[in-house]
Amino acid sequence: MTTQKPKRAAKSRRQFLADTARTACGVGVAGLVLGLMAKQARSLPPTALRPPGAGTEDSFLGACIRCGLCVRDCPYPTLSLAELGDPVPVGTPYFVARKAPCEMCDDIPCVAACPTGALDPALTDIDKSRMGLAVLIDEETCLNFLGLRCDVCYRVCPVIDKAITLERSHNVRTGHHAVFIPTVHSEHCTGCGKCERSCVLEEAAIKVMPLALAKGQIGGHYRLGWKEKEKAGHELVPGLFDMPDRLPGGQP
Amino acid sequence: MNGLEKPGAAAVKERGWISAHKWLLARRLVQAGVLGLFLLGPLAGVWIVKGNLAASLTLDVLPLTDPYVFLQTLLAGQAVKTTALLGAVIVLAFYVLVGGRTYCSWVCPINPVTDLAHWLRARLGLKGGVQFTRRARYWLLAMTLAVAWITGSVAWELVNPVSMVFRGLVFGLGFAWTVILAVFLFDLFVSNRGWCGHLCPVGAFYGLLGTASLVRISAKRRSACDDCMDCFAVCPEPQVINPALKGADKGVSPVIRFSACTNCGRCIDVCAKDVFGFTTRFNSKEIDSDTPGEAPALRDAA
Numbered sequence: 007m008t009t010q011k012p013k014r015a016a017k018s019r020r021q022f023l024a025d026t027a028r029t030a031c032g033v034g035v036a037g038l039v040l041g042l043m044a045k046q047a048r049s050l051p052p053t054a055l056r057p058p059g060a061g062t063e064d065s066f067l068g069a070c071i072r073c074g075l076c077v078r079d080c081p082y083p084t085l086s087l088a089e090l091g092d093p094v095p096v097g098t099p100y101f102v103a104r105k106a107p108c109e110m111c112d113d114i115p116c117v118a119a120c121p122t123g124a125l126d127p128a129l130t131d132i133d134k135s136r137m138g139l140a141v142l143i144d145e146e147t148c149l150n151f152l153g154l155r156c157d158v159c160y161r162v163c164p165v166i167d168k169a170i171t172l173e174r175s176h177n178v179r180t181g182h183h184a185v186f187i188p189t190v191h192s193e194h195c196t197g198c199g200k201c202e203r204s205c206v207l208e209e210a211a212i213k214v215m216p217l218a219l220a221k222g223q224i225g226g227h228y229r230l231g232w233k234e235k236e237k238a239g240h241e242l243v244p245g246l247f248d249m250p251d252r253l254p255g256g257q258p
Numbered sequence: 259m260n261g262l263e264k265p266g267a268a269a270v271k272e273r274g275w276i277s278a279h280k281w282l283l284a285r286r287l288v289q290a291g292v293l294g295l296f297l298l299g300p301l302a303g304v305w306i307v308k309g310n311l312a313a314s315l316t317l318d319v320l321p322l323t324d325p326y327v328f329l330q331t332l333l334a335g336q337a338v339k340t341t342a343l344l345g346a347v348i349v350l351a352f353y354v355l356v357g358g359r360t361y362c363s364w365v366c367p368i369n370p371v372t373d374l375a376h377w378l379r380a381r382l383g384l385k386g387g388v389q390f391t392r393r394a395r396y397w398l399l400a401m402t403l404a405v406a407w408i409t410g411s412v413a414w415e416l417v418n419p420v421s422m423v424f425r426g427l428v429f430g431l432g433f434a435w436t437v438i439l440a441v442f443l444f445d446l447f448v449s450n451r452g453w454c455g456h457l458c459p460v461g462a463f464y465g466l467l468g469t470a471s472l473v474r475i476s477a478k479r480r481s482a483c484d485d486c487m488d489c490f491a492v493c494p495e496p497q498v499i500n501p502a503l504k505g506a507d508k509g510v511s512p513v514i515r516f517s518a519c520t521n522c523g524r525c526i527d528v529c530a531k532d533v534f535g536f537t538t539r540f541n542s543k544e545i546d547s548d549t550p551g552e553a554p555a556l557r558d559a560a
Binding site for chain 1: 299305308309310312313314315321323324327328331334335336337338339341342345390391393394397398400401402404405406408409410411412413414415416417421422425426428429430431432433434436437
């Protein structure tokens with residue numbers, strides 16, 4: 007009897023450790039799967055745009071609690087909550103520009119409705135929102151590139167003449183007409199998606215992309231000579247002399 | 259239970275069907291009512307409540323936030339607006355008072371699903387299956403919080419059946435019906451009371467909230483217990499009953515103080531002897547079984 011008691015204790019301790027290890031490992035595996043899912047969930051499809059003020063996808067997925075209040079307060083059929091099976095993390099708000107663009111309400115009701123601040127309450131001027139960036143992605147089908155005056159993307163842009171301008175250049179095909187190239191300026195484009203929505207083609211030639219995808223970034227160490235010269239107010243390397251330009255065909 | 263009779267049959271004979279199901283009916287009514295309030299907006303254009311169980315706005319003034327999801331966003335490292343904080347505090351205070359897992363049996367949309375699975379399991383006489391430890395849910399709870407912290411995202415909400423189903427019903431289900439089906443089949447064939455009783459981290463979280471809750475069930479007339487076992491048969495967390503019901507000799511209070519108790523009231527419904535009742539955690543008073551007004555036991559005659 008005296009030896010039996012410690013034995014039983016040892017057995018139950020072993021049992022306890024085995025049970026604990028089993029639960030811990032099972033839950034650990036579940037956690038691993040969940041963690042990997044969370045990582046994968048960050049790869050938002052480029053057609054899905056977040057509401058104004060959403061910030062980066064990483065921070066948004068940490069702050070959004072999937073309540074849908076932004077969707078409820080959106081006065082247009084723009085925002086929807088991702089359902090299970092959609093390519094967007096379930097329960098998060100998004101819109102597809104080609105289906106329904108952001109109408110850029112002055113009072114930004116979606117941002118006001120967000121209880122967590124996942125849609126940044128500091129955003130009070132809708133023109134400052136950056137939901138994405140329009141890119142004239144297909145020059146081969148854009149009617150303006152073909153020499154026509156479609157101009158629809160330019161006309162519908164809420165920040166007309168700033169976010170999209172028409173840049174005139176020579177029509178090389180006809181030799182004596184002009185083409186008016188819709189040109190997006192990232193410092194003013196809000197990514198609302200109206201241009202993509204109203205592009206008259208079967209498939210839009212101008213598309214709103216997530217900022218990270220659409221925007222290039224110049225190397226931090228790059229110096230643009232002409233700007234440096236302007237800043238300094240004089241030649242950066244004094245005494246440089248200009249060599250004569252050689253023009254094609256031996257022209258002077 | 260006499261082996262053949264369904265649990266609660268004696269109570270039905272004693273008090274009639276309605277009275278022997280009144281807490282069950284009340285719960286179903288509240289569950290449907292909560293869902294109905296949220297659906298009133300999208301279906302009828304009457305916006306009393308907006309949002310879903312994760313966060314909502316009632317009558318444009320009262321914010322409510324699920325404290326569990328809120329905690330995950332905090333752990334994910336996101337600064338959070340006061341609206342959500344206020345909402346979480348209100349919900350927190352409510353469940354600390356009425357019992358955390360009251361959420362499980364009175365609000366959660368998965369509860370009718372797993373209750374149905376349990377009912378069908380008993381009806382079909384399905385036995386066995388995988389048994390998890392009831393502590394697994396606390397492990398899972400810790401895991402979901404850890405993953406939120408490590409990944410910096412509200413990862414659990416990618417799979418959480420509770421919020422997914424409710425949100426689905428209010429905003430559009432998508433494939434969330436497969437999740438309902440999965441939980442149902444899991445509880446029916448794989449593990450008895452598997453999801454709500456053993457695994458669900460939402461329930462674990464709310465259970466922890468209710469550790470010191472005021473509203474509790476008491477086996478106040480435990481001396482009248484005739485060991486029919488009906489309460490054990492219907493209770494989703496049967497381990498919580500025994501100490502209170504059978505602890506008279508050991509001087510244990512008749513109040514069920516376990517946080518795992520969901521305050522569903524099924525034990526009150528099915529008891530022909532009227533042993534159980536809602537009370538506060540401080541009311542350890544017992545009612546003598548000879549107290550006048552108690553109905554005589556008719557079940558033996560029947």
